[in-house]
Amino acid sequence: MSHLPQIKVPATYMRGGTSKGVFFKLTDLPERCQTPGEARDRFLLRVIGSPDPYGAQIDGMGGATSSTSKTVILSKSSKPDHDVDYRFGQVSIDKAFVDWSGNCGNLTAAVGSFAISNGLVDAARIPRNGVCVVRIWQTQISKTIIAHVPIRDGAVQETGDFELDGVTFPAAEVQIEFLDPADEGDGDGGGSMFPTGNLVDDLEVPGIGTLKATMINAGIPTVFINAVEIGYSGTELREAINTDPEALRKFETIRAHGALRMGLIKDLSEAAKRQHTPKVAFVAPPADYLSSSGKPVKAGDIDLNVRALSMGKLHHAMMGTAAVAIGTAAAIPGTLVNLAAGGGAREAVRFGHPSGTLRVGAAAEQVNGEWKVKKAIMSRSARVLMEGWVRVPGDAF
Structure with a gap:
């Protein structure tokens, strides 16, 4: 019986806040995975190592917790006055599905850093030293998020002394602003901050x-x-x-x-x-x-x-x-x-x-x-843990 060889896809493994995930540029994904659908979901499931009845994700990049079974897809933004479009997929550990219904606020802290390092932010907007303001469009919740990413010598500064409970080592502080964070009709939560109309x-x-x-x-x-x-x-x-x-x-x-x-x-x-x-x-x-x-x-x-x-x-x-x-x-x-x-x-x-x-x-x-x-x-931090390629069997998606 013949089997297709593995393919390799450019990817970056990043920590953002108290989560970890595999980050992709949309244009680096296999062509049939560049649009939402079954092929994309099956690809991401295989990358992370799901579904895993053992609950360990040994055969993938996932860490067997909700905080480490995550994927991010980024592209240059199609929305005016924004730099990057951000898509987040929460990968189930033991079931064969990817949940696209919400955002990951922790990994948001890494979106700006990835976008700068991977050419998704206009070079003219990146200072030699200082803070780069990255304008993020979160496509699933239709909201704007602003990331303030520290820059040193023209590159993202990841090291620093900012401590975040839940993360062992200090890093550079990344301030995140969630603009108009309440659902006012763009999302799927009923068009109101309080969908029942009541505070309690x-x-x-x-x-x-x-x-x-x-x-x-x-x-x-x-x-x-x-x-x-x-x-x-x-x-x-x-x-x-x-x-x-x-x-x-x-x-x-x-x-x-x-x-x-x-x-x-x-x-x-x-x-x-x-x-x-x-x-x-x-x-x-x-x-x-x-x-x-x-x-x-x-x-x-x-x-x-x-x-x-x-x-x-x-x-x-x-x-x-x-x-x-x-x-x-x-x-x-x-x-x-x-x-x-x-x-x-x-x-x-x-x-x-x-x-x-x-x-x-x-x-x-x-x-x-x-x-x-x-x-x-709020303030978070982010760091690249590994970059290169992920490999998945060619018949996995």
Whole structure:
């Protein structure tokens, strides 16, 4: 029996924030993968090593967690006043599908760096020394993101002393601005920051009960619930949730019913094919705890605690897009996030997560009775880990 040889495709393996992914230029992909569809998805699945019934992704570039089973496709932007079009694919670990329903805020931190280094940003816009402002168009959520990338001697500066909890080594700081982060009709979340029209809803979840919930479309669709209502303190680490199959089933049930209530799906059965969105997170007032690295987090140093799940597991730190949702909800008096942080008006919040703390800023205002947030800001870092080619069997896609 004959087999096609492997092909090689230019790629870069990058860390962005607390995630890792394989980055491609659109024009470097095999021709049949340059347009959305089955061939592209099958190619990316093979690159990452999915579906893997062993859950390890040994035969691919994935790291067997939601944070490391990611792909990015970039191209020169077709949109005026933007530099690069950004497409993000969350690759399922154990199932044969790629979820294109949302963004990855962490990998956004690496988009600007990749774009500069790979000729997707006009050379005239790159300073010899200083900061390059990269204007990113996120195609899936139809939003503008601005990355402030440090430049030294005409090249991206990756090394530095900026420390990010959840990342072992320091690097250069990259400030990210998410402009108009709330869904106002361009996305698929119902055309409103609060798709139900309420800051807090009673969410009925069969087998669990009726939970208070803030359901918001900002950064990424997210369902926030109170930790105490589901038997948690809000200081849990990954092992407390991810080793408990019953807890994971409970969170997935909450997520599915939240997706239905938010209008993201029309039937509960659709939730299984939309794992990336919405996120489900639980919040609690400040409390002392030890982070996953053993570093103490003091209640006096944070405004609240938040734990969030991604692709069915508790995240080891915090998804960047969920951080935008947290900052946005915290800025709006009366949401569960805002109340957990003590209530009242605020333009920034520092929250505790399993790996430490993170600060995110957002300013909200009411316009004609509707809440609006023009910008959410956070700092991340990014670094190239490896560059060259990925190889996949020629008959894999």
